[in-house]
Amino acid sequence: MNRRREIVRRAAEIFLQKGVAQTSMEDIAQAVGIKREGLYYYFQSRNDILLEIILPQSDSLLLNLQRIIKSRMTAMEKLHAAIQSHLHAFYPAYLEMSVALREHYFVRDATKLQQLKRVWDDYSTLWTDLIKEGQANGEFKADLDPKMVAFAYLGMCNWFCRWYNPEKELSIDTIIATYFSLAATGVTALPAAAQ
């Protein structure tokens, strides 16, 4: 089990460095310090390793969002919690998730790929529902297409992994605060009274 975890972790690092397409099973075996045959004992292909990186994280992102939406918070509070949940998912597991986002279209296993797509579709739908909820109760602008708003925020949050360097940049909490501020009230300077 520990060896399996180690393989997944090392593979994620190499995928990010070299790109999945440039990474061979041999590379992964070397990085872990085992023989190629030993690696095949755990995983049949590179893509199986990739899915093992992506799927559990996607599942837990979805579960968290379901919990947030079912809660008794206002839609605005839910938006805050959703951004927080999404960005926190990237943080401890930054490496794996950013690989997932960059490379998921290389997955070839049709069944598992379907599984992943279903989770991601459900996740986007839930985000759209959150926006609809806020529009229905008057908290959010009613004239915007809710799916488009949801995707705008998902884009904002997902792009984060393209440039964020946990060693150099501001803390994850500052990023969550910034993104929520932009999502809620945009970049326009607020009148002092409103703040």
Add this chain to the structure above:
Amino acid sequence: MNRRREIVRRAAEIFLQKGVAQTSMEDIAQAVGIKREGLYYYFQSRNDILLEIILPQSDSLLLNLQRIIKSRMTAMEKLHAAIQSHLHAFYPAYLEMSVALREHYFVRDATKLQQLKRVWDDYSTLWTDLIKEGQANGEFKADLDPKMVAFAYLGMCNWFCRWYNPEKELSIDTIIATYFSLAATGVTALPAAAQ
């Protein structure tokens, strides 16, 4: 020249469908209806074709943004123009740019890759400058990190190509209006008087 354009266009389509890593020069030659050797007359490698897709578009994105920033508009108007310029770049050339965004890290030609990175860095820096300008003159929230704001908006705009289907979705102008509304004042319902 027409043949060259045709190769670039068809290659962009195949890259998007199959992923760059899964596309061979053979595939591209077949799609264009020429022999593999004929293709090599125009391009030495797959990545040369990719760069021919990416670089000119990145250059013109940068030029447009420079023009916008030098203009006499308010920072808020510039933000609107910048979002517009960015999303319009995706629209007529949707295919190529989305390929660029998904695959640019596969480029191996160090010199051209450097060239591309420089353009993209300059582009992000200009976006950050735009935000700083608005913060300095009181139009934008002063307490947010300008780079983070810039990347949030770039993410919002760039993610667009992951889900936007020009045949199915709302018009590009609706998307620009939506994104600008979110960027400027967020999702919060505005008091009637302010609108």
